[in-house]
Amino acid sequence: MTAIYRVYTTMEKHDTYVTPDYAWKNIKNYIPSDAVIWEAFYAPGGESGQILTDMGYEVIHKPYPQYDFFQYEPEHYTHIISNPPFSKSKQVLERLKQLNKPFIMIMPSAKLCTGYFRHIFQDSEDPIQIIIPRKRIHFKKLVNGEPVKDWKPACCFDCFYYCYKMNLPRDIVWLTDKECVEMKKKGNHKCNRETKSSS
Secondary structure (H helix, E strand, O other), rough: EEEOOOOOHHHOOOEEEEHHHHHHHOOOOHHHOOEEEOOOOOOOOHHHHHHHHHHHOOOOOOOOOOOOOOOOOOOOOOEEOOOOHHHHHHHHHHHHHHOOOOOOEEEHHHHHHHHHHHHHHHHOOOOOOOEOOOOOOOOOEEOOOEEEEOOOOOOOOOOEEEOOOOEEEEEEEEHHHOOOOHHHHOOOOOHHHHHHHOO
């Protein structure tokens, strides 16, 4: 999930969007089974941390402001996996590069074209790799920690999984229908279609 706060820890109303469980489940095959994950951004409810825990990972997921990503670092962790606040992308990426740990970040596809992204990673010995979702990720919006009434999760832009030191099999990985749990639920998976046609 992504959340951002004003000075003095007052929540910013328009930058808290909860990551759906399928967004993490879809990439499980690309996260080492023994990963100790620092889910560094904590919006109300802590859903992402719980989802990753339910997927079988050891997860460090602690609330802001006591555990501010820009000040705090866990003693022991192997990976940083999160959906960071998009309005702080530059600062987040700078901090990630400084920490120099393997990471997966959900961020808008347009971030790849920014000058600061180029500046941070263009000369890195470990190049950025990208996982491209099968469909757009639709986030759930919160205002002051509460779901927005009649909010329809329908994201109007594409997001990628930006990966660093993850040793993916290719620099660009397109997720397949078979890997995407939301495609299976909708009956859009090829295997589902074949089963229906043969019954």
